[in-house]
Amino acid sequence: MSGNTTTLAVPAAPRPKLKPAGLIAIGIWIAVAIAFVFYFVQAFDVTLIERFGMKYLSGLWVTVSLVAVSFVCGAIVSLPVALGRMATNPIARALSFAFVYFFRGTPLIAQIFLIYYGFGQFHGFFETIGLWWFFREAWYCGLLSLALNTAAYQAEILRGAIESVPKGQWEGGRSLGIPRLVIFFKIVLPQALIVALRPYANEIILMIKASAIVAIITVYDLFGETRQAYSRTYDFQTYVWAALLYLAIVEALRHATNWAERRLTRHLKR
Amino acid sequence: MRLAQSFALAAALSALLAGAAVAQESDADKDWSTVRIGTEGAYPPFNFLDASGELKGFDVDIAKALCEHMKVECTFVTQDWDGMIPALQNGNFDAIIASMSITPEREEQIAFTNKYYNTPPAIAVPKDSEVTEATDEALSGKAIGAQVSTTHARAAAALFPDADIRQYPTAEEYKLDIENGRLDAVMDDVVVLDEWVKSDEGKCCKILGTLPADPQIYGKGVGIGLRKGNDKLKEMFNKAIAEIREDGTYEKIQGQYFDFDVYGAETK
Amino acid sequence: MNESLTLLGFGSTGWGDDLARGVLVTVSLSLATLPIGLVLGFLLSLAKQSEDALLKLSADIFTTIFRGLPELLTLFLVYFGINAALKSASQATGLPDIALSSFVSGMVALGVVFSAFASEVFLSAFRAIPHGQREGGLSLGLGRAKVMLLVILPQLIKIALPGLANLWMNLLKDTALVSVIGLADILRQAGIAARVSREPFLFFGTAIVLYLILTIISSFAIGGIDRWTKRGEVAK
CATH class of the missing domain: 3.40.190.10 (Periplasmic binding protein-like II)
Known part of the structure; x- marks a missing residue:
């Protein structure tokens, strides 16, 4: 950026003038912050932390582990789906398209209800095929719906990323006599994943947020514990704690992604 | 001056919001x-x-x-x-x-x-349940359903600390879940459970017994x-x-x- | 099978009319939220490009908060928090009580979330429009407002459309969350029907099909708008 061929005398940037719109806007935020601090000082209750602190932590752990496991499961499922989307076989294309459309076109909360309560109706059938132990647990039902849902989104991320890798990479590999599978895993996928890093990180963030829904099917994740604490105390700060925790995770993830992206693309910078 | 104005606005807003926390109702x-x-x-x-x-x-x-x-x-x-x-x-x-x-x-x-x-609380179990008494020992590790933020959910947690208490948005959902075998027991008002076990839907289950209503919890x-x-x-x-x-x-x-x-x- | 048809039928024995009312609520909530989200999102994107650092910061704080919170939590914060604040505000000032219904709470919460995401879509669309467009408009003697309205906005809508279409789909799906605070939308009606009839699979399945139909209709509508915005382009 910093050209050193000619040195232009850049006039010192004028001090930015304070304008009313900005002042009012920031004033509102300052007001909200003050009101918040005020509210917290006044409502803060150590006994609440004693009563619910550990529960929040265990809820946080449930949220994190649920998202992590379903993200990985979703990634595995997404691979064949993404390949199906790009396949020449019309049946594979149609099936993978239907999968993606179904899970992206309907609310996750409805999918969770269908899997938890809807499948519960057929417990006799699941018992005979030996799968009831899975559908019996709310945690597994939440995991399944989250994993299938994210698989649909991840398939599209993966497809977009793979298609972003120039055709020449395939052709080059072929001309060197490298088998297709090896080209895919060793040449195309690594390049695709750099492109996909940010969308993947966004997907994790979306999942952390979406996972709050499992609280409704009796899983005590962070949101579940929060509702629990609220229903015992009717104290609004229980929700505020949860909000701060969620924001902290999401922001941490966002900054970690920025950092990782900068590192991974160092070789692309000039 | 502008700065002063926006701080005045800020102060007014925070006063309003802070008022939110202390106001008393009066009908x-x-x-x-x-x-x-x-x-x-x-x-x-x-x-x-x-x-x-x-x-x-x-x-x-x-x-x-x-x-x-x-x-x-x-x-x-x-x-x-x-x-x-x-x-x-x-x-x-x-x-x-x-x-x-x-x-x-x-x-x-x-x-x-x-x-x-x-009316007193009661506990219901599937008809073929091996649980024969409503004690913490007998229900240890079992999944007990109750409605969220009810006295029954609190009492279940207090009476059966070793059980796995699941809380449902409404009574209907825990009924569905004990019918399909996700729960080992449910706790609610005796009248509610009685009506249900006598109905067609509740034929899976029976009332194990009523429980003493702890006035600290049940009021x-x-x-x-x-x-x-x-x-x-x-x-x-x-x-x-x-x-x-x-x-x-x-x-x-x-x-x-x-x-x-x-x-x-x-x-x- | 017949039994299912009766349950889904209209009239006093079936839940068809309740589900139909739910569809109406879902659609009207989405449609009512959309303009709020679009306008607020547009204003936020203007603020983010502003030279006024404070305005920019304020807009960024807004986006950070409402993109980072789970939608369900935002909904609860609005429904319980704003209502409590309104209640005491009305008492402090002596004005009559105002309480946000679950519909209005849903509108506010989802509108705010929509606008946080939409501001980013608008922002990148703004950046995709060459500076020359604006300068050209100004040099033709058009006022700043006219340049925005006649030159920038039409191009902006075209560029932002795919991103906004995605947000619309998300909005449509997120309305299902409002059922948790008691709005009688598709999912809630399905839930009530599932409880009373004890056919959760049938009713939650029907709900999913209804959402899918709404999504498909939306895709067609968006396709139509897309063709309309591109009508000026040379046919390829």
């Missing part, structure tokens, strides 16, 4: 010609929606009778159980008639009328929830409860639902 000088009643609509036989989606049940009939005696017009608002108290406080309706027990924890938030019924029976300071409406409801107890309306309504007394021992 004292309102003329109650119409009363909005919040109920759940998912707690048969006390309040539920029938097949045509209409609100029915003991709570609903009692509420209608009370309103008739108070000579006020009543409208019903359905509200999910776990948002019932905030919705009352926020003014979405004026009274809760939804089988809500008068507990010390709730009395910190809202006011209650005298009780209008009081003084079921009352009508009102905003704190709403003494006028409280007086009106208390008078009407006494009246329907006197003139036989209560027995008539009770007779439509139960063949036993749900009011419990006279208090005071």
Whole structure:
């Protein structure tokens, strides 16, 4: 950026003038912050932390582990789906398209209800095929719906990323006599994943947020514990704690992604 | 100057928001010609929606009778159980008639009328269950269902600390889940469970027994929830409860639902 | 099978009319939220490009908060928090009570979330429009407002459309969350029907099909708008 061929005398940037719109806007935020601090000082209750602190932590752990496991499961499922989307076989294309459309076109909360309560109706059938132990647990039902849902989104991320890798990479590999599978895993996928890093990180963030829904099917994740604490105390700060925790995770993830992206693309910078 | 202005605005806003935290309610000088009643609509036989989606049940009939005696017009608002108290406080309706027990924890938030019924809690298990007694030992590690933020959920956690307590948004969901085998036991009001095990849906299960109602958790029976300071409406409801107890309306309504007394021992 | 048809039918024995009312609520909530989200999102994107650092910061704080919170939590914060604040504000000032219904709470919460995401879509669309467009408009003697309205906005809508279409789909799906605070939308009606009839699979399945139909209709509508915005382009 910093050209050193000619040195232009850049006039010192004028001090930015304070304008009313900005002042009012920031004033509102300052007001909200003050009101918040005020509210917290006044409502803060150590006994609440004693009563619910550990529960929040265990809820946080449930949220994190649920998202992590379903993200990985979703990634595995997404691979064949993404390949199906790009396949020449019309049946594979149609099936993978239907999968993606179904899970992206309907609310996750409805999918969770269908899997938890809807499948519960057929417990006799699941018992005979030996799968009831899975559908019996709310945690597994939440995991399944989250994993299938994210698989649909991840398939599209993966497809977009793979298609972003120039055709020449395939052709080059072929001309060197490298088998297709090896080209895919060793040449195309690594390049695709750099492109996909940010969308993947966004997907994790979306999942952390979406996972709050499992609280409704009796899983005590962070949101579940929060509702629990609220229903015992009717104290609004229980929700505020949860909000701060969620924001902290999401922001941490966002900054970690920025950092990782900068590192991974160092070789692309000039 | 501009800076000063926006700080003034900020201060005014924060005063408003801070006021939010300390303000006291007062319905004292309102003329109650119409009363909005919040109920759940998912707690048969006390309040539920029938097949045509209409609100029915003991709570609903009692509420209608009370309103008739108070000579006020009543409208019903359905509200999910776990948002019932905030919705009352926020003014979405004026009274809760939804089988809500008068507990010390709730009395910190809202006011209650005298009780209008009081029945003990019970525990139900599948008919083929190996659990034969309602003790922590027998239920250790078992999944017990109850409705979220109810006295029963609290009592289950207190009585059976080694069990896995699952909390459901409404009673209907835990019923579905014990029917399909996700739960080993459920805990609720004896009347609710009794009605259910006698019905077609509840044929999976039986009542294991009633449990002693710990007054610390269960309080003084079921009352009508009102905003704190709403003494006028409280007086009106208390008078009407006494009246329907006197003139036989209560027995008539009770007779439509139960063949036993749900009011419990006279208090005071 | 017949039994299912009766349950899904209209009239007093079936839940068809309740579900139809739910569809109406879902659609009207989405449609009512959309303009709020679009306008607020547009204003936020203007603020983010502003030279006024404070305005920019304020807009960024807004986006950070409402993109980072779970939608369900935002909904609860609005429903319980704003209502409590309104209640005491009305008491402090002596004005009559105002309480946000679950519909309005849903509108506010989802509108705010929509606008946080939409501001980013608008922002990148703004950046895709060459500076020359604006300068050209100004040099033709058009006022700043006219340049925005006649030159920038039409191009902006075209560029932002795919991103906004995605947000619309998300909005449509997120309305299902409002059922948790008691709005009688598709999912809630399905839930009530499932409880009363004890056919959760049938009713939650029907709900999903209804959402799918709404999504498909939306895709067609968006396709139509897309063709309309591109009508000026040379046919390929």
